[in-house]
Amino acid sequence: MALFAGAFFACAATAFAAPADPTHGGEGGRIVRVTTLAKDGPGSLAAALATKGKRVIVFEVGGVIDLGRSTLEITEPFATIAGQTAPSPGITIIRGGIDLKSHDIVLSHLRIMTGVDGQPKLSGWEADAFSTVAAYNVVVEHCSFFWAIDENMSASGPRFAGETVADWRRNTSHDILFRENIAAEGLADASHPKGEHSKGSLVHDNTTHITFYRNLWAHNMERSPLVKGGAQVLMINNMIYDPGHRAVHYNLMNLEWAGHDYVTGEITAVGNLMRAGNATAPGLPFLMLGGDGDLAYYGKDNKSVDRWGNPAPMFGRYGVTKARLIEKDSPMASLDGYAILPADQLETSLLASVGARPWDRAPDDIRMLFFVAEGRGEILDDEKVVGGYPHSAPTRAPFVEKDWNMATMTPRSGVYPGQKTGAQEKLSARDAAMRAAPRP
Secondary structure, eight states, X not given: OOSOOHHHXXXXXXXXXXXXXXXXXXXXXXXXXXOOOSSSSTTSHHHHHHOOSSEEEEESEEEEXXXXXXXXXXXXXXXXXXXXXXXXXXXXXXXXXXXEOSEEXXXXXXXXXXXXXXXXXXXXOOOOXXXXXXXXXXXXXSOEEEOOSSBSSEEEOOSOOSSSHHHHHHTSOEEEEEESOEEEOOOSSSSOTTSOOXXXXXXXXXXXXXXXXXXXXXXXXXXXXXXXTTOEEEEESOXXXXXXXXXXXXXXXXXXXXXXXOOOEEEEEXXXXXXXXXXXXXXXXXXXXXXXXXXXXXXXXXXXXXTTSOBOOSEEEOSSOOOOEEEOSSOSSOOTXXXXXXXXXXXXXXXXXXXXXXXXXXXXXXXXXXXXXXXOOOOOSOGGGGTOSOOOOOEEOOOOGGGEETTTTXXXXXXXXXXXXXXXXXXXXXXXXXXXOOOO
């Protein structure tokens, strides 16, 4: 199976069109160059993120940025972080994650691999791979998020900042687009103080206009995604593989909303695919309802199957509570402008394009995509089970502005740094030798 074809990626921007993004980030701003893989200091990604003003962050170095069990915060607005500009093998962040606490940010083509890093179980290391924190006008696209201790890819913030529902929604994350990302292998029995915590995505209470378009969740016990009280979510053409105990679920908890009037949540879900794997509970539904608050739901052409391709339930619930599922006859979020595939045609297309740098895949991305395609893999407790953190050697190459379309951040030549052709497979020496051309 070809997991990347150059022609496919070249046309991906037009083949899978979407309405106008909520932001253009730092487009038109000055170029800030990342020239070191150090976690901070001059020339670092941290320094580029802390730079004030509209900016496009490009990379003149490729390899691993080791955060040493810390979290990188984005607090300055109006930035485009263009991981596609890095020389091969691109940028991988390990032993940490990113908290985005700002607005008008575009984040593209980074790999974040958090990991437990040998910390004792229940010891308190609980980093997300990526989360927005009361952020707005954000695009996160073509990133690969692995091995989070909390969530892999989330939209979060305060529940009740302000006096009214409008205040609550304005003061937490809103207008966030997650597009073409991988959120995989959230670690289960690791260092999170709550115990088991293999989670895909949290969409926190009262967040609004949160869109998931063409993402892959794989090998997460829960939260693919979890939508909390009063949140508004649009899900189009996403795939959920091998969810453990829950896939999509909604939960407005009385324990968290005590003293506040409930707000009905909203999910519009079109053309999504859930496929059970080795860790999936038998009979797991696509959508489960918990808690006390009601959920308004519109669904069309969502497909849910067990490990053998047989139909699986669409709805279920956990908790004996008063929450109601209110099925709607029309979408609650606009679908205008989206290119939407039928759910039964989604898998092949998604695996070809999803994640960071599909023209220049990292070994763990390749492993994950093949596991999904082959129905393999499992939920992990420790990144060491699959080989641990990458240790690629640093690479360097200058960023030449004239070679790039700065409005789209695509190479004018059509060839990305490190671009490969054909199928990208991680082969052992024996396999490579067996597939080599025979001697004349």
